[in-house]
Amino acid sequence: MTDWEVNGGEHQHPAAHDTSATGIAMMPAYPHVVEGGMVQPQSQQQAASSLNLALQSHAGPVYQPREGVMCTQSTFFVETNPSRQLLGHMYVECLKPLLNNQLPIILIHGDFHTGQIWSTKPDGNPGWASYFCYNGRCVYVVDLPPFGRSNIDCRPLDPARMSNETFRMDESTVERALTAPGKQESERWAGARNHSQWPGTGQRGDPIFQGYYASLVPLQSKKVDRQALAQDALARLLERTGRAVLVGEGAGATMAWLAADLKPDLVAAVVAVEPAGPPAGSATHMGEDGLLRYSRHIKYAPGVRPYGLADIPLTYDPPLGMPSIGAAHYGPALDLATAFSQSGDISCVLQPGGIARAGYGPVPEPRKLVNLRQIPHAIVTAQASSHSTYDWAAIQFMRQAGVGVFHIRLEEYYLFGNGHLMFLESNSDEIASLIDLWIGMKT
Template sequence: MKMFALARLSRVLLIATFGFTLAEQAAQPRRDVFFVGGRYNKVTIMTGQIYVERLTPPNVTQANPLVFIAGAGQTGTNFLETPDGRPGWASFFLDKGYIVYLSDQASRGRSRWQPSVGSMIASGTEKVEEIFTALSKHNLWPQSKLHTQWPGTGLVGDPTFDAFYASQVQYMPDSNIYEDENTAAYSALLDKIGAAHVFTHSQAGSYGWRIGDARPSLVKSIIALEPAGPPFDGRAPFTGNKTWGITYEKVEYEPPIGNDSSLLDTVRVPAPDADHNDCILQRDPARKLKNLMDIPVLVVTSEASYHAPYDYCTVAFLKQAGVQVEFADLPKEGIHGNGHFLFMEKNNIEIAERILKWIESV
């Protein structure tokens, strides 16, 4: 009797304190946290590990989970909620029955950074306004004037901008180090959790290709949200030549080229119009990305982003290399006004619905 009374009291206190019953508590997603990957450096410190959150819905209905990898200066919080307080993509896909893995890149956010690995930089408010949140006010590329979906003004002092900028973290400018660290760490994550659909954003785009190359049997699909590009070239606002085509470090080609990326024979293809960049592609016959050929890929590009002038080059390169790629060029599908952070903008759920249909089709 005494035990029953204690149990009843606990239930009353739970409702009074948190506002939900035990049944309601059971209906909430479960959150687990762990670290994976990394290696000991001279035994005294560990580098290269990543922080991971596993969010499990009350009713798991999908066989393969989703892994989200955020871009430069970002963390896994990108996908939890929008800066103006609306549900993010994590909530959307949890509601659809998917287990969701959010993470911070190696040497980023909650994934420990060691100064010996590389130096750090951070983006100032002006840069963030110009290329992420207030594109139409700066007109730095032809499509930027079409930006309408960012909530608020996109300028310093606006509550949504301030919330977004507060979430920005430092990052290493050395793409080669980051690509190697994260390829190893996310490969270890897939070894731990099994096959998954991998979402990459921006800088993390090249990691997706490397992870698919390293673990082709564990990558069910790659959803590349404006992946680092274009092939080979560095284009403003982020420069740096990808000597292996769509990556900074080695991926496997067929016929093989060993460790010598200079064996990729390239040609510059003129832009189709004034709103797009020219492309560097392989000269025919093109070598194939042999470990990516059986992985379905969706490349998603916004109307107003700085990726709008050149993501078509990345798609062309992938097709040339034998990859099963679909191009979700959002304005051509009637989804207008988005910038680079499409998953935070006013129509973020509309875009998530588009991606969900594709995942269900593969």
């Protein structure tokens, strides 16, 4: 069993929970086999065993035809909640298989992407939208507003909240972080040199790299507005589709959690493919060469995902208070702290709870994510991605908040060499097959 200690100097709120002159307090121990320094609850071990058995007996298709799948295709738009100050429309593409016998899937892209990433991979092969359709699922592919074919109406907003600036990823950043992390002069995170599944060289001048880079779009509007728009639009889509599975990548996983929090009765499961993280903290530090490095020492970062998994409120019990919708800032955020393992070799951000601090009285138990805990969750992490250093922190945060979550680490299922863009890489069908198996087990 692993114990945690809280650094009293890293709290978001003044009620730091230190019990000694050094400002160190013991966090409650969480019953957990060791997962890279973290320990797994028994349910994780049992689910992993069940998933392995399912893989061994799997009779369904692992690969889809190169030409894709026969299906009925249609498109439509859904509107965001008109009570919000920020209005928008979300473009949705529906792929309906000839034989539709399973729960539908909604595929949610992350930052700098559009729904196009799910349709065709940069090497020309069909993507996950076609794969899940081939497996008998109706698939909905969205362009989150304001990306791609979706749009927003900024006129009702206070101009001070809107920025004319946009942010783009340059080619060198894409190489270093996504398509060729193992070919850099030095590793920015442990395991980066294992990256081998990106088709082509992953470097500038390669046609596959150039095809991927051409698909990227700039970030527009503020993060809190993008999240509020996505939450509203996805909730409206769920009202139309009925009960569905949400699959999100990167920031799209955040949007999936937000939609599930709003409509838990309409979400059968959530698969977060390397979600934006870690919760309320940062896993990076600046190296001597001026490049960011990733480590398992995660520290609280003010203003970063102040609600743990998101930048806008989630439903906690006890509640946090009423947010100020449409204002420049939302309501009170969580009380959070950097928590260290007893060995001191890893740290993450958690809610301090179940302990007392002299002069402050008893500290309540950690707040629970009461809507998200109603839904099965999985987080998928690739072997050679920077997320391999910090996705565990999201799992620890969710479990502390009462949410059951299963960690799918691809290398444990003999899927090696993948990076953050696993859904675009050479073995993407095999990864989708693994995810589809987990969904089938949980729904």
